[in-house]
Amino acid sequence: MVARAPSAARELDDLALLRAQRGDHAAFRQLVERYERPVWELVWRLVAPAGLAARAEDLTQEVFLRVYRSLHGFDPAGPARLSTWIFTIATRLALNELRAGRTARAVDLDAALEALAAPVAAAPGRELARRQLGEQLAAAVGALPAPARAVLVLSDVFELSHDEIAGALELELGTVKSRLSRARAAVRAQLTRGDLS
16 A cells, blocks of 8 residues: 555664663764664655655654663563564654644655656656656555554555564554554545545
8 A cells, every 4th residue: 555665674683782771872973874764764654745854854853862771671582573672662653742722734755756656767757757656655545643643654565564663662463453554545545536635
């Protein structure tokens, strides 16, 4: 339904994680370099439709401050992968930002188009149609309520499992599945209607 994240993070190796947990600044810098782009993309996708695209960078920095403060408590043998744990922090921070009421209702569609799959060499007419579809898709996803948008982005863009999303958002598995189903149906219906105003 939604384009895959172009820079989905692969996991940090166990040795670098252990070093980062022990306070090694070079190892933590490696962690940040590994996850910074995917975290920014996740945060941006959640806050930009509410007119907060300019906050994405600050929120991303706040995510890594929180990761730094809590990394010693992360259990690599636990139920969550490191990326899932970091995405959980990012998602909760973004949703808290949205709940705080700091919204301006502007949609930055140009940046949303960057999330589309790699451009295919095509005739100019086909590229125009692709661009219009991208704008419609970005608007449809942006029109979703923040909790539904979070589930959709975590599932369809960052490819987290339903169980990982349930853990990240502290939701029941059935709630994740129903929100995801309703979000996909709403996006599909909006794209079918062309009702994007």
